[in-house]
Structures are given as structure tokens and as C-alpha cells.
Amino acid sequence: MSRVELKLGRQSYPIRIGAGEIRSLAAFVKARKYSKIFVISDERLSEARSVLLKALEATKLPVSELAVKAGESLKDFRKVYPIYESMLEARVDRDSVLIALGGGSVGDAAGFVASTYLRGIDWIGVPTTLLAQVDSSVGGKTGVNHRVGKNLIGAFHQPALVLCELDFLKTLSPREIVSGLGEVVKYGLTFDLKFLAYLETHLDRMLTLDPKPLQAAVERSLDWKCRSVARDERDRSGVREVLNFGHTFGHALESATRYRRYQHGEAVIWGMRFALALSEVRGHLTAAHRERGDAILRRLPVPPIPKKLERDFIFSFMKKDKKSSGGKIRFVLLDRLGHSVSDSGVKPADLERAYAMLQEKSNG
Numbered sequence: 348m349s350r351v352e353l354k355l356g357r358q359s360y361p362i363r364i365g366a367g368e369i370r371s372l373a374a375f376v377k378a379r380k381y382s383k384i385f386v387i388s389d390e391r392l393s394e395a396r397s398v399l400l401k402a403l404e405a406t407k408l409p410v411s412e413l414a415v416k417a418g419e420s421l422k423d424f425r426k427v428y429p430i431y432e433s434m435l436e437a438r439v440d441r442d443s444v445l446i447a448l449g450g451g452s453v454g455d456a457a458g459f460v461a462s463t464y465l466r467g468i469d470w471i472g473v474p475t476t477l478l479a480q481v482d483s484s485v486g487g488k489t490g491v492n493h494r495v496g497k498n499l500i501g502a503f504h505q506p507a508l509v510l511c512e513l514d515f516l517k518t519l520s521p522r523e524i525v526s527g528l529g530e531v532v533k534y535g536l537t538f539d540l541k542f543l544a545y546l547e548t549h550l551d552r553m554l555t556l557d558p559k560p561l562q563a564a565v566e567r568s569l570d571w572k573c574r575s576v577a578r579d580e581r582d583r584s585g586v587r588e589v590l591n592f593g594h595t596f597g598h599a600l601e602s603a604t605r606y607r608r609y610q611h612g613e614a615v616i617w618g619m620r621f622a623l624a625l626s627e628v629r630g631h632l633t634a635a636h637r638e639r640g641d642a643i644l645r646r647l648p649v650p651p652i653p654k655k656l657e658r659d660f661i662f663s664f665m666k667k668d669k670k671s672s673g674g675k676i677r678f679v680l681l682d683r684l685g686h687s688v689s690d691s692g693v694k695p696a697d698l699e700r701a702y703a704m705l706q707e708k709s710n711g
């Protein structure tokens with residue numbers, strides 16, 4: 348088991364990571380002297396939900412709960428509104444705590460509810476996907492989507508605790524594991540060459556959820572996420588922007604395929620391969636470094652980019668990205684493995700060249 352602390356002044360909070368860590372939840376809740384517990388869980392996770400409820404018995408507090416259908420469709424005002432109603436019915440008050448059990452969609456929606464219910468109550472994240480454990484559960488970004496775009500309505504609302512129970516990951520599908528590992532590799536590529544080397548050695552064991560390397564992967568990833576968030580809580584100074592490595596092309600690919608073909612992390616794996624190629628095209632990264640970065644990403648199997656999907660159609664979505672201002676897109680690129688640079692000078696010809704390189708690698 349491991350304990351990490353996200354240091355945000357008065358808003359600092361603990362992050363607990365480990366197999367069996369759920370058993371430490373009751374003591375935390377008791378120490379905070381909450382009045383009631385309201386659990387929002389992904390309806391698919393009946394086993395994890397039972398384990399959680401059992402663990403909460405020791406608090407002897409009243410528990411109400413609501414199971415929701417997880418996924419992007421949950422992040423909609425119309426789906427979130429009935430959650431407020433259930434909480435009002437259960438008389439959840441300002442001293443209550445909300446617990447979110449599920450992947451990033453449940454965390455984002457439940458965290459948003461916690462940020463607005465009675466002008467904000469405490470919440471605890473119990474992320475159950477690898478993606479949510481290494482990324483979305485930490486940092487306090489909560490919110491829902493609008494048909495105009497993703498995450499357009501929301502609030503920064505840091506949780507009181509994040510508890511990553513590694514045993515809950517055992518039911519994930521192989522695609523969900525790959526998707527989470529994509530974000531794990533992102534931390535190695537952008538911040539930490541030593542970690543990247545560790546991932547190169549242990550990636551296959553992580554794909555089978557071998558506990559020891561898995562724990563190391565979650566810990567190290569969250570350590571980097573915490574450092575970025577602590578230095579740039581509200582995503583203003585550009586520090587947190589590094590976490591978007593691979594996301595400009597990744598988001599465009601998700602949009603161009605209407606969020607149906609790829610899991611988020613899968614699209615980001617394509618996005619990182621594109622960003623590596625672009626780093627080389629722009630003269631930041633040597634061909635050898637790019638090849639090494641690309642090689643570890645190729646070990647994570649993702650659906651191919653459909654042949655009939657036009658390059659310029661994908662690119663058109665990049666221009667809509669929120670990081671683009673005045674028609675120019677600011678890309679997070681690498682100047683060596685484990686280190687990033689920001690580049691606002693990318694020209695259309697650079698994008699085309701990078702895309703061609705990506706295709707060469709993928710066909711050969």
C-alpha cells in the first residue's frame with residue numbers, strides 16, 4: 348500500500364493506492380465526522396459496490412446510494428438532475444460526504460454534483476478504471492458535457508480523498524487496460540525517462556495486471572499528476588498543459604469517429620504517436636528517440652485509423668481544440684524522451700508530414 352499526498356495548501360488531500368486499500372476507507376470517513384454517506388456507483392460494478400458498502404459498515408453512519416449507467420452519456424445535465432433529487436430525498440446535508448465509485452465518467456459527474464449540491468459538499472473518489480486511477484480522479488476537474496463540446500460545464504472541486512483500490516481493476520476489459528496504460532506511458536514520455544525505461548521492461552506484466560508493476564505504475568503516474576496539479580491547480584500557467592501530450596490529435600480522432608471507435612486512452616495512444624512524429628518533423632526530437640517512444644506505444648494494441656477517414660477531416664477537429672487561439676494550435680511536443688516543449692509554430696505542411704510518417708510506421 349502506498350500513500351501520496353496532493354499538496355494544495357488548505358485543500359491538500361491524501362491519495363491511497365493498493366490492493367485491499369478499501370479497508371482503510373471507514374477510518375477516514377469516521378475521523379472526518381460526516382453525518383451521512385451518499386454513494387453514487389456505476390451500475391455494472393455490483394461486486395465492487397458490495398465491497399465498498401461492506402467496508403462502510405464500520406462507520407455506523409446512514410448510507411444512501413444510487414446506481415447510475417456509466418459512460419459519456421452520464422455526463423449530461425439531464426442525467427445529473429435526478430441525482431440531486433435522490434440526494435434531496437435522502438436528506439443529504441452539508442456535513443454529508445458523497446462517494447463516487449466508477450470510472451472517469453462517474454467521477455466527473457459525481458464530483459460536479461458534489462461541487463454544486465448545497466453550494467458544495469465533500470466527496471471521495473474511488474476510481475475503478477486504470478484511466479481514472481492514473482489521471483481523472485486526481486486534480487479536481489469535474490463536469491459534464493454540452494452538445495457543443497466535452498466538459499464545457501463544470502467546476503474545480505478537489506475531493507477529500509482519492510482511494511485507488513487495485514483489486515477493483517481485475518474486471519476491466521483488455522481494451523480498458525490498454526487505454527489506461529496509454530496515459531501511464533504519457534507520464535514516462537513527457538516527464539520521466541527512468542519511468543519510461545521501467546515501463547519498457549514491465550509493460551507486458553502490466554497488461555496482465557500483475558500487482559507489483561501495476562502498483563508502481565499507478566503510484567508514479569499519480570506522483571507526476573500531483574506535481575503538475577500542485578503547480579497549476581486551475582490549468583492556467585501552462586504547467587498542466589503538458590498532461591495534454593498526444594491529446595490534440597487524440598481528441599480530434601475521437602471527435603472524427605464520433606466517440607464510437609476509440610476508448611479515450613486508445614485515441615491518445617494514436618495522438619502520442621502523431622506528436623512524436625511531429626516532434627521529429629519540427630526538429631525537436633531525434634529519429635532514434637522518436638523510434639524508441641513509438642516502439643513502446645506500438646506494444647499497446649489499438650484499433651487502426653480507418654482508411655476511409657480523411658486526414659483533413661481529422662485535422663479540421665484539431666483547429667477547434669481549446670488550445671488553439673487565433674487559428675494557431677499550441678502543441679505539446681518532446682525535445683527528448685522524458686522532456687516536453689511547447690510549439691506554436693506548427694505549419695499545415697508539418698502536420699501533413701507527421702501524418703505521413705505515422706502511416707508509414709503503421710503499415711510497415
Ligand SMILES: NC(=O)c1ccc[n+]([C@@H]2O[C@H](COP(=O)([O-])OP(=O)(O)OC[C@H]3O[C@@H](n4cnc5c(N)ncnc54)[C@H](O)[C@@H]3O)[C@@H](O)[C@H]2O)c1
Pocket residue numbers: 389391392417418419422449450451452453455475476478479482483484485486487488489497498515516517518519520523611
Ligand atoms: N477530470 C479529469 O481530469 C479527467 C481527465 C481525463 C479523463 N476524464 C474523463 O474520464 C472519462 C473517461 O474515463 P473512463 O474511461 O474511466 O470512463 P467510464 O466511467 O465511462 O468507464 C469506462 C467503462 O468501463 C466500465 N468500468 C468501470 N470500472 C470498471 C471495472 N472495474 N471493471 C469493469 N468495467 C469497468 C464502465 O462501466 C464503462 O463502461 C471521460 O468522460 C473523460 O472526459 C476526466
Ligand SMILES: [Zn+2]
Pocket residue numbers: 482530594611615
Ligand atoms: Zn487523457
